[in-house]
Amino acid sequence: MTLYQNLNPEQLAAVTLPHESALILAGAGSGKTRVLTTRIAHLIQTGQASSGSLFAVTFTNKAAKEMLTRLTAMLPINTRGMWVGTFHGLANRLLRAHFRDAGLPQTFQILDSADQLGALKRLLKTLNVDDEKYPPKQLQGFINGLKDQGLRADKIDAPDPWTRKMQQLYAAYDEQCQREGVVDFAELLLRSYELLLNNAPLREHYQSRFKHILVDEFQDTNHLQYQWLKLLAGAQAAIFAVGDDDQSIYAFRGARVGNMADFERDFQVAKVIRLEQNYRSHGNILDAANALIRNNQTRLGKNLWTSDHAGEAIRVFEAASDFEEASFIVDEVKALQREGVALSDIALLYRSNAQSRVLEHALFNAAIPYRVYGGLRFFDRQEIKHALAYLRLIGNPDDDGALLRVINFPARGIGARSLEQLQDIARQSGISLWQAAQRKLLSGKAGSSIAVFTGLIESLRSACADLPLPEQVEHMLAHSGLIAHYEKEKEGEDRLENLNELINAAAGFVLEAEPETEMLSLSPNSLPRGERDADSLREIHFTSELAAFLAHASLEAGEHQAIAGADALQLMTVHAAKGLEFHAVFICGLEEGLFPHENSNREKDGLEEERRLMYVAITRARRRLTISFADTRMLHGQLRYGIASRFLEELPPQLLKRINRAVPVFAVQPAFNPKPRETDSGWHIGQAVSHAKFGHGLIIDSEGRGADARVQVSFNDAGVKWLALEYAKLEPR
């Protein structure tokens, strides 16, 4: 049968396992996703499962999407209504369907990390807590760490006064969120876990429904996610878990590899299936990866092999500086291009984002197109955050975080003083800022600017009630003053474009079919349909569509950046590269302190995680792997001397080839390239000029065009200055 064609014996065994819980230890490049999707197809095709009894969970939206795409290619099934998604996405779905039972408002909103941090800062302020003694970031880590373990504030041991205070703040934060109708990422999971735990009819309903639970990247699950899965799996359910302990690189955010061993025990896994044949890399690359990872003590044990030949040696380059490292990589990339390798099939991997700058600079000067992954995401942009805050207020005016973001943006004369008054009222009466504003209006003491703001939100709210989603967004943008504000701002064009893109995103967003509407009647305290009049039904529809769109914005923040464009070199951190593969891979910055990172030895088993990270990096390469390190590097504005990473020494020397450049080191150009370059204004970089007041100098940079054009001039005596070409009388010399 075509479904099973080209599967190796282990893959076939995994795909056709009987109905029992199973653990598949799938090495890098061993066809993990293929096994997972073929297993689903197998279950459906043999009649063991209907699409409604399947529950498949991944970590990233990308992986979930990939699974659905492959599945529809294999089987003619309707994936709508199937429970396939990320942990957070599925938890969100559960909570939306049972918001009453979960104790949430229907329009509850999701806080991303930045929103959460903002909420915590606000909390500390209202409680008058010293944020130097209790840093918001630390509090955030404290709370999320505990939630990831399934622990509420009242369930923790606080042996010392400091921890007791943190515990108090945790409780206060949860109260604040509840009051405002918002949940953070960890709360999505914890809340849905508690929902199932405390609501027996609901739990039993889902337990009897989901007979087949499939989990991708199982090594990345945290304690709570595992508990969640255990709760969801009823007596007749089988969990099909796929993972690779050697690729566990998220311990720092709570991932617990120990879940794999617990799973074997808790679910009486009869035998673990190992997928060890690699279909991706040449032999030398695999041998290097295997040799490296053997240095880790805590492993389940696994050795990748390939029937492919050894291939090229792994290239190792020692650079005098980070600049030289970058220029070496540029040369190598050009050579690969000449060999006919597409730029999109070449990856430049680094340990930390800060390293990309030097590389980008060199690539830019060499005119090599490149794309950096993991930069600022679409939904993280300031203007988008502002727009979303208005939308959130339309859905739920009690959302203090959203209100604070836009109450004076664009500026409408509500300063710190009036805000403080509002916050006082809110604190004293335990109400939201929105309610405080209304109370103040009633008492007749509010400034007119506050009336303008509440009036604006009210009018947006009523205007949007009758509009389809994209027009709600459009209306909000036009009437909130956001568009007008960015039209005035001189560099606001990009922002306006992004705001327009938000309308497109809304137009492209289709409300997911609610397969669980019938479940609403299960909850005893849900409102019977008869009690809702037509108006409130319509209202509920518009708010829930909006709420779903906003949830989508929080949960899939990264998806919008993936615009497939022209052929470009791929730059990303090693973390971001997991799951991807390339013809050629460069791993740079292989220095002690950088990779492994110096902070890693502070954490327990930190070094082993760094080694797994290096293992992930190596196994991304299909054919050519180049590793480089630099003797000196600029770090935090200081020159640092480095030595080669211990990981280099853990690679078998016979697999390595030290290479030297054809170009002598002294020929390497420094960062500044003095070659003349035309600016938009007709002046060019490197041009000698003179100025009536500052004397002679050289143009070293330029920006803007037309009336805004400016050039940066390095004067012999007067130093470096930016000059507006419209005013400064520059003379060519």
Next chain:
DNA sequence: TTCCAACTGTTTTTT
């Protein structure tokens, strides 16, 4: 309210 200078904290990151 707005602007600029001083200060700070810089591992990885998805949701």
Next chain:
DNA sequence: ACAGTTGGAA
């Protein structure tokens, strides 16, 4: 080095 934030002055 550098970006983001905060505090004080205008």
